[in-house]
Amino acid sequence: MSQQETKTSRPTPYFIIKIIISLILFAVSVYIPSLQQHKWITQLINGAWTFLIPSTAVSVLRFILISFYNRRHAKKTVRGNFVLGISQLTAILNVAFFLLAFMVGLGINPVEFLTSMTIVAMAIAVTFRDYITNMISGLLIMFSEQLSIGDRIRIGNEKGRVEDITLSNIVLKNEDDDIVMVPNNFFYNQSITNLSVHRSKFFYVKFELPLTVAHHSDELETDLQELLRTHPGLEKENEVKLSVEQIGKDFVKFKMELIAINNSDRLHRQIENDALKRILLFKYKYA
Incomplete structure (x- = not known):
């Protein structure tokens, strides 16, 4: 998920698979009653029902809630993690249902077991x-x-x-x-x-230069200042100041902070792209 403009994709209706399995179990119980003469088979079927019935109900409810939520917010951007929360809560309940079903399948009374x-x-x-x-x-x-x-x-x-x-x-x-x-x-x-919530106009541009080119960082600052002073997406008070982030064996990593006219991520990426193109030309000039 990207920024949680909670227009999430429609959830996969897994409950349909559970319904199909339930129908198969029902058909087996009705048309092959002789299987139920075996105690362990009866326990396994009861365990399966213990999981499938509540789990299917929860999955159907999840599907309805998420579909209603997406439809309600289809034409507007909202914050929040409703879909994520519902999905995680459903997962927790399914684990609990599975543990109960496992005990029933082994012939263990869940109430007595939990009490003990x-x-x-x-x-x-x-x-x-x-x-x-x-x-x-x-x-x-x-x-x-x-x-x-x-x-x-x-x-x-x-x-x-x-x-x-x-x-x-x-x-x-x-x-x-x-x-x-x-x-x-x-x-x-x-x-x-x-x-x-109130996104900042400030953002960083990071890049790396070979040591041979990094020696000319003062010239690069001047070069970038000429470009960014007239850039329509930047505030006029921008002053290019390169900060050294890391010095390696044959490279130097730089960072510079800029102030855009608004907090748009798209605008920030556009300005970063223009700056990196200018840096690339400077790099080949001294390479």
Whole structure:
């Protein structure tokens, strides 16, 4: 998903497959009753029903909700992660249904089993407390309007674009294209700045030059200043200042900050493309 203009594609109706499997099981039960004389087969069929009935109902409900949501917002851009939240919640419920079905298939009474495992369950809850709270925080984020996939955020010492929101982490791609995993709990424990709610006109252009060309960085600044001073997409107060990001064995990485006339990503990419073309010509001049 790109920036969460929540016009997501129509969800695949997986419930149709579940309905087909249910019909096959029903036909087997009706037309081949002799199979039910075997206890283990009966348990497997009951386990399958335990999963298929509630899972199909949840899948149908998910399909209806997402279809209604997409239709309602078909002509406007909205923020939020409603579809992502519904999908993750459906996945959690399906896992729970599968575990119940597995116990039924093995002939285990789920109620008695869970009752006898209460103390163990409490110990597990304490052991995996951080993951459980992360999961709950993740669901809350997905259903909130405060953060969406594609947003640029600053959280703690990290800054980047939200690539994904999982049940455990917010996945960020920072300015160095590194993937940073931020626990969901940080969303409620740390100060967060969402730079995409009022997107900044500031943006960076990064590039790399051979050492032989990097020696002429002052001339490159002057050359770029002449180009960018008259660029229609930039504010007039732009002053080209190259910052050294990294010095390698035979290269130097530079970065410069520019101010566009608006916060359009398309305009930022266009300006970056024009600047990189000028840098490419400069590179071949001294290569």
